[in-house]
Amino acid sequence: MTAEPAIAVTGLVKRFGERTVVDQVSIEVARGEIVGFLGPNGSGKTTTIRMMCGLLTPDEGEGRVLGHDILHDQRAIKREVGYMTQRFSFYEDLTIEENLQFVAGVFDLPREAVASTLVDLGLTSRKGQLAGSLSGGWKQRLALAACIMHRPKLLMLDEPTAGVDPKARREFWDEIHQRAAEGLTVLVSTHYMDEAERCHRINYISYGKLITQGTVAEVVRDAGLTTMVLEGPRIAEAQRMLRSMHGVEQVAPYGNSLHVIGRDGPAVRKAAQTAAEATQSKLLEAETSLEDVFIQLMGASQDNMQ
Ligand SMILES: Nc1ncnc2c1ncn2[C@@H]1O[C@H](COP(=O)(O)OP(=O)(O)OP(=O)(O)O)[C@@H](O)[C@H]1O
Secondary structure, three states: OOOOOOEEEEEEEEEEOOEEEEEEEEEEEOOOOEEEEEOOOOOOHHHHHHHHHOOOOOOEEEEEEOOEEOOOOHHHHHHHEEEEOOOOOOOOOOEHHHHHHHHHHHHOOOOHHHHHHHHHOOOHHHOOOEHHHOOHHHHHHHHHHHHHOOOOOEEEEEOOOOOOOHHHHHHHHHHHHHHHHOOOEEEEEOOOHHHHOOOOEEEEEEOOEEEEEEOHHHHHHHHOOEEEEEEOOOHHHHHHHHHOOOOOOEEEEEOOEEEEEEOOHHHHHHHHHHHHHHHOOEEEEEOOOHHHHHHHHHHHHHHHHO
């Protein structure tokens, strides 16, 4: 028998007034999986997360989170989920330890929970430091400590690393992977491509609609894009030429090279070759990056809105 998924929701809809901000979103997440949630600002990620956490009731749709019905067992879901909001906050004039003691009180946890969480997240040596004086990376570690202290089975992280430096982000992700290996399920929203690539699977949402889902490799493959790369001293000239050429949907400079992208492979190759010859640039075919795919998806969904 296979274990019930940590998240299995179908057809979620949420309207605020006349606006449908989440439109028929279905997501399944297996236990122990790390799943990314991506999409432009305002596309409905936070609203979807809140419906799955038991904080918002969907207008339509149904499903189960950790085996509990999202429409009727919201209290049970809230007890078993750790939710790290986008702008997590704590008492800046309390120490790390005092902040965690406060959270322990809210969840009615024994005092030992604070000590073990401090050890668990490597916060013991800083436990007496005021939360307000911590750097971004340590603040985020404290926020993670606060949302896993009650030992949730599922973590919902809403842009947990926004504004945190790359080293702290790497450490944060190492921590998340370690916990997933121990059985914790994680759903994480992010705007960072490197973070998306650290997820087992990703979901991409735009204007409230789920546009694509799968492993990074599947999402890249399903986009069906061809990427050609031009290199040389005259790529600015090549860029101007390529913008109006048939089949070219994206032209993006990366340092000394130029990425030329489109869905019509033969047309993209032909355009890139013409521009490469005209500007004596070196030409090669490259793998399409996840970022290129997302830019394409954003453009496509904007077109759908017109
Ligand atoms: N309580 C609310 N009342 C009215 N509109 C809301 C409410 N909550 C969210 N919205 C709107 O719903 C849309 C989706 O917002 P949401 O925060 O879910 O997007 P998001 O994908 O998480 O965005 P971001 O990446 O910027 O965090 C936005 O246009 C937002 O303004």
